[in-house]
Amino acid sequence: MPNAAPSGFDLSNLFVFILAGFLGFQLIKRVSPLLHSPLMSLTNAIAAVAVVGALIITGERGATPLAVTLGFIAVVAATINLVSGFMITDRMLKMFKRREKKP
Amino acid sequence: MDPVIQLLYLVAGVLFILALMWMSHPSTSRRGVMAGQIGMLLAIVGTLLIANVVNYELIFVALLVGSAIGAPLALLMPMTAIPQRTALSHAFGALAIGLIGTVEYYKIAQLAPYGLSFAMIALIAEMLLGFLTFTASLFAFAKLQELVTGRPIILPGQQWMNLALFIGAIGTGVALVLHPEQTVLFPIFVAIALAFGLALVAPIGGADMPTVIALLNSYAGLAASAMGFALDNKLLIVTGALDGASGFVLAVIMCRAMNRSFANVLFGGFGQVQHVGGPGEQRPVHSASPEEAASILESASSVVIVPGYGMAVSQAQHRVNDLFQQLTKRGVDVKFAIHPVAGRMPGHMNVLLAEADIPYDCLAEMEDINGELPQTDVALVIGANDVVNPSARDDPKSSIGGMPIIEVDRARTVMVVKRSMNPGFAGIDNELYYLPKTQMLFGDAKEFIGALAKEIAALNA
Numbered sequence: 001m002p003n004a005a006p007s008g009f010d011l012s013n014l015f016v017f018i019l020a021g022f023l024g025f026q027l028i029k030r031v032s033p034l035l036h037s038p039l040m041s042l043t044n045a046i047a048a049v050a051v052v053g054a055l056i057i058t059g060e061r062g063a064t065p066l067a068v069t070l071g072f073i074a075v076v077a078a079t080i081n082l083v084s085g086f087m088i089t090d091r092m093l094k095m096f097k098r099r100e101k102k103p
Numbered sequence: 104m105d106p107v108i109q110l111l112y113l114v115a116g117v118l119f120i121l122a123l124m125w126m127s128h129p130s131t132s133r134r135g136v137m138a139g140q141i142g143m144l145l146a147i148v149g150t151l152l153i154a155n156v157v158n159y160e161l162i163f164v165a166l167l168v169g170s171a172i173g174a175p176l177a178l179l180m181p182m183t184a185i186p187q188r189t190a191l192s193h194a195f196g197a198l199a200i201g202l203i204g205t206v207e208y209y210k211i212a213q214l215a216p217y218g219l220s221f222a223m224i225a226l227i228a229e230m231l232l233g234f235l236t237f238t239a240s241l242f243a244f245a246k247l248q249e250l251v252t253g254r255p256i257i258l259p260g261q262q263w264m265n266l267a268l269f270i271g272a273i274g275t276g277v278a279l280v281l282h283p284e285q286t287v288l289f290p291i292f293v294a295i296a297l298a299f300g301l302a303l304v305a306p307i308g309g310a311d312m313p314t315v316i317a318l319l320n321s322y323a324g325l326a327a328s329a330m331g332f333a334l335d336n337k338l339l340i341v342t343g344a345l346d347g348a349s350g351f352v353l354a355v356i357m358c359r360a361m362n363r364s365f366a367n368v369l370f371g372g373f374g375q376v377q378h379v380g381g382p383g384e385q386r387p388v389h390s391a392s393p394e395e396a397a398s399i400l401e402s403a404s405s406v407v408i409v410p411g412y413g414m415a416v417s418q419a420q421h422r423v424n425d426l427f428q429q430l431t432k433r434g435v436d437v438k439f440a441i442h443p444v445a446g447r448m449p450g451h452m453n454v455l456l457a458e459a460d461i462p463y464d465c466l467a468e469m470e471d472i473n474g475e476l477p478q479t480d481v482a483l484v485i486g487a488n489d490v491v492n493p494s495a496r497d498d499p500k501s502s503i504g505g506m507p508i509i510e511v512d513r514a515r516t517v518m519v520v521k522r523s524m525n526p527g528f529a530g531i532d533n534e535l536y537y538l539p540k541t542q543m544l545f546g547d548a549k550e551f552i553g554a555l556a557k558e559i560a561a562l563n564a
Binding site for chain 1: 115119127135136139140142143147162166170172174177185196200203206210316324328332335338341343344347349350441443448451458465
């Protein structure tokens, strides 16, 4: 259960963070500048996975009124991001077309 | 945590990585969006399976409200407003992270006092980044939407104020880590973080927004990672790290494309001073009407079009496509040269041209097009200024000296669509306009390019 008691420092988390960071650098460097705008809206949508934290504090058994209120706002804000982020990324990507081949 | 939930989180993380991998090319990029969506669904389902998460009604209401706002936002947003939307969504994301941190903080504060905890350090980092990114992104949104001036806002003693805010944020942050039970400090800490965000973006001008938006993207990611550390959740850590790396790489690319350092972009107050030349030093330029410009274009065999923020402002992209179609019909080889910092966010021009149905294989990056420009008949600049200013290359003393440019001055003929002779964002004169081979096409980009396309269409008929 997250944070019922303060968690100690888990080195494997740092391990995961650093490896994911390196992976991120390598992946993003390969993205064509053509797609930098949709890339940014996609990463934005994916970062809305913070909704996970918001769901826990909102729905938790015995949540305080403060937790429920702030949690609710956080779920709404993150959901706006993930829904609009994925949709607008797809809307942008749909527009990128190659030249039609001449017969 | 339940292994099933952990497994769902793991698959979600892998899908997010695949999503970024597939974004590398237009042919696979939509698959990337699909992967991201499935990953998000798994993450949410996994979270709802946590035994302690019970209040489903409230959660579903929140999810519905968020979707009901988010979907129209995505569908109705005009493509020219993509930079504003991105800034706004960074603000929403950062707000969510800051609020989650707040709730977690009050939980810890109740359990205190106890010794130094790593979770509290991570929480403070999360909230500092979250709250400052929230106000910084809102301010960036206001600048992009032109609710406030796009010019840098510099107050006297601003550097000292920033330093004081920074020390204040770190000071209260450290105090809270050591004594979480001192809840009176918490609102002060949040207020300082919020003020710090505003202070960070105030001195940054509109044309530096590509870098700033990328950097805010990075902060929002790092805040999510910090939250992952605080909640001991590896999915959040991985996703935040990917997002943080993405924003950082884009910010570095933007800085390189302007030959400027992070420090210069963030604290330089670039574009603050308008060097307005005295009325006595007006120099003659050649200007041309749509008819004259059309007659030059129709006899060209190669044309390179350089779009800039001015094209976005006047929403000229569809007229540009008309011109592109008409010229292509005549057998003219038309290419588009995109400077990395053209527009208000990374890739802004590419999206606008794609929206106007211009095929992306006609789009060329700066490094690839510069070699071709000396053999190009006509370079047509639409609403771009500083990114084609030869003094960046020729005059090391210029405020944009050393910035890589699209060398349109090497083309045989240069045409510049511009509303007036006002300088660009850097506030400096552009030698390009006074060259004997340059024709100034004065007018609104949308109207002028539309007229130009009609002239060529008449010749084609």
